[in-house]
Amino acid sequence: MFAALILLLRIYKMKKKIVIIGIGGHAISVTNVAISCGMSIIAYVDDNKADMRILGIPVITKQQCLTAYPNANFAIAIGDNSVRERVYNEYLLEFPNSSFPTLIHRSSVIGVGTVIGNGTVVMPLSHIGPNSSVGDFCILNTKSSIDHNCSMKSFSSLAPGVVCGGNVKVGLRSAVSIGAVVKHGIVLGDDVVVGANSYVNKLIEDNVVAYGTPCKKVRTRNKGDVYLA
DSSP states (O other): OHHHHHHHHHHHHHHTEEEEEOOSHHHHHHHHHHHHTTOEEEEEEOTTSTTOEETTEEEEOHHHHHHHOTTOBEEEOOOSHHHHHHHHHHHHHHOTTOBOOOEEOTTSEEOTTOEEOTTOEEOTTOEEOTTOEEOTTOEEOTTOEEOTTOEEOTTOEEOTTOEEOTTOEEOTTOEEOTTOEEOTTOEEOTTOEEOTTOEEOSOBOSSEEEETTTTEEEEEOOTTOOOOO
């Protein structure tokens, strides 16, 4: 009986540990959210910066991680939506028994009836309105807000200070940049990038870069085009 309790305690402790993929500024922000969730960071992963330490925590290679933590909880701390999707697919193949928990900062507000997918990170002071749907591996950055009955498809992101009205739909891998405002009922297609401080008051079709007040199409883009400098 005592041995079983010890085993359960060890399993519980492992569930509260997490490995963060990436070591940039976004990784520090994800660290902050993970700690708010009561988790402890046991390593960062970056093949090019192994043997460093961040916040006193070691940076290791993916191969070292595979040897030491094959069944780990992971957080993908990569801001670019397409790159985050690619890295997830790589880790899913190489770490088939791993988990990608949802991380929600305790200062954020989540409405009733809302569903949030695996691997999504909700940063401090964010708001997700009732009856909304947030897909897998999304980012809702600091003080971002979506209102009631909104949806975000997987791997999409809202930058700090983004405000969306009710019934807004954000497409797959789409990114809404810092301080933008999206009017209620607006649909953003897949692989869209909305520029900073824009006001979006009409549909934005797939594969478009748009910005301005009001927001207008500037050019088309391909999936995976770099948009974060």
